[in-house]
Ligand code: C2E
Ligand code: CA
């Protein structure tokens with residue numbers, strides 16, 4: 088998972104945990120509250136109902152006492168008089184009837200019935216106290232009844248006065264509605280026998296047994312609760328317990344109903360708290376939904392924010408093509424880097440030479456892929472501990488710390504980037520580096536970049552130097568270059584560029600047959616040599632304009648000489664490799680030659696061997712085209728460009744110009760092995776003419792003559808000459 092997601096996710100989880108625990112605590116509290124309030128309600132209800140029932144029982148007892156007292160006082164002589172007393176006292180009571188039980192079991196009732204209770208009579212006769220019987224079936228009308236009874240002496244015999252109440256009458260007093268009939272209210276004796284119940288079920292069972300039986304899973308909690316209930320009821324105490332039957336929790340409250348050892352018991356399932364629970368559940372559900380919604384929304388906002396930040400960051404700091412940082416990124420991270428790193432630190436400017444022509448040749452898509460691939464390779468080669476960005480177009484900036492010799496690092500980088508594979512095709516590229524050793528950690532990044540750029544611009548376009556480490560002179564040179572650039576256009580307009588001609592002598596004929604046109608810049612009366620300005624013009628492409636200008640001037644001179652002398656030397660004109668980037672330069676040269684009525688065969692074009700180093704230019708094709716146009720073609724500086732032999736093989740050229748370095752190295756000892764020998768030999772084999780450049784001594788001439796070199800160009804015969812001087816030279820030597 089990405090680092091940036093961790094903190095927001097942790098926060099969200101934390102919020103979730105917090106809200107969940109708050110919810111749990113809340114739920115628990117509510118539950119406890121519910122239990123408490125249910126038990127309270129239950130207690131209240133029990134008390135309320137108990138009072139009602141107790142009062143009724145007291146009333147019944149009182150009536151029984153009144154009746155028995157009055158019987159004993161009034162001494163009625165027959166049953167008819169006896170029942171009169173009952174009728175008098177029982178007016179508004181719920182008694183069904185009164186009955187007199189005789190010692191033999193015969194029982195007469197106030198509503199005229201006679202039943203036999205001989206099998207139960209013991210129970211009624213056993214005490215003088217008032218008794219309330221458990222529920223039983225009436226032998227008169229099969230109803231379930233309770234009997235209030237008292238033994239008295241009447242007409243000199245023991246009889247029991249019985250007041251009969253339908254059990255129903257108690258049951259009617261229960262608050263059946265309060266729990267929607269879900270609870271049970273009952274009257275039990277102190278030993279647990281059920282006297283009356285709210286459910287119209289048969290009475291007589293033992294409540295403790297029933298509870299015990301219903302409780303399938305015996306838990307200590309339940310056992311404890313039942314024990315408490317049993318002991319409290321047997322001692323006529325008031326109490327409450329919770330009791331579990333098959334996962335359903337019940338609340339049980341009980342209370343004694345006076346001296347008569349009857350107890351009111353109310354049992355209710357926990358679900359009576361359902362409404363409350365429902366409210367609670369709804370609250371929880373709604374809360375959870377709200378939490379989830381909040382969670383989803385906040386996650387969305389967090390993610391969207393991260394995305395947005397990333398996007399903004401990317402736009403501001405990332406180069407979309409290579410995925411590397413851009414200049415903003417470089418400036419921000421660079422300053423940090425400088426402060427944090429102690430070892431020698433360097434700023435590199437890395438430039439792909441001739442990226443423009445690479446783009447033209449292989450298309451922009453491949454060009455983009457090249458940049459991408461180079462970005463990738465840079466990370467691979469340099470590792471993490473440096474900052475890389477694409478500074479602009481095909482320029483990368485690198486800030487690095489290294490203890491290794493910097494030249495070694497630079498060479499390594501150049502050679503590792505020499506071959507780049509794109510879509511399974513290998514491309515050869517040349518990169519150049521401007522390097523600045525950072526001296527001051529407080530330097531602004533832009534200043535450091537500028538220094539490396541200066542170091543780079545010194546060598547830009549120079550095939551032989553791949554890197555340059557900044558020194559103070561670079562800046563001087565650069566300002567010189569700037570001065571040159573500032574003046575070059577004006578120099579053309581004001582005809583400051585002059586052509587010098589340097590004769591070439593044919594060794595066999597021993598006379599001048601050809602010459603090379605060389606440019607000079609005459610500025611403020613001083614001559615600036617081409618080595619100072621040509622490299623600048625090659626960097627800024629002004630060379631294209633200048634070459635054409637020189638070509639035209641030469642054509643003009645040739646046309647003039649043709650008119651005057653009737654013949655002309657074969658003049659060679661330098662063509663910079665910068666022309667090769669655009670294809671139409673040949674047709675321009677042809678049309679200029681035509682303008683001066685010269686045929687291309689009368690003009691030689693010199694192409695430097697280093698032009699062939701640029702693998703992205705199809706030199707063979709270009710030379711073929713020049714040849715096809717009719718120009719004579721010679722390869723200049725032969726032997727310095729490292730591709731000499733291949734060139735000889737493939738290029739349709741006429742002449743090779745052996746570079747001065749080979750001439751300078753000639754060893755005149757006998758049997759010496761001079762490279763010049765081989766160059767001439769190979770050229771001959773291919774039928775090419777050879778020109779030796781920079782020949783300054785007679786020994787060299789003798790040697791070259793022996794080797795059958797065709798032409799000599801050098802100070803020995805002549806330096807490059809101004810037009811007028813050259814014309815004179817022509818007169819004498821051609
Ligand atoms: P290059 O084409 O190799 O020209 C030969 C250079 O060698 C000339 O330098 C010439 O003066 C010099 N040279 C000839 N003989 C001797 C000798 O015996 N000893 C020594 N020490 N030097 C000798 P220059 O004229 O300064 O030209 C320098 C370079 O500038 C040329 O080298 C050529 O690459 C370039 N260049 C000159 N004119 C033009 C031009 O019109 N267009 C282009 N594109 N390049 C030019
Ligand atoms: Ca030349």
Ligand code: CA
Nearest residue numbers: 723724744780
């Ligand atoms: Ca040369």
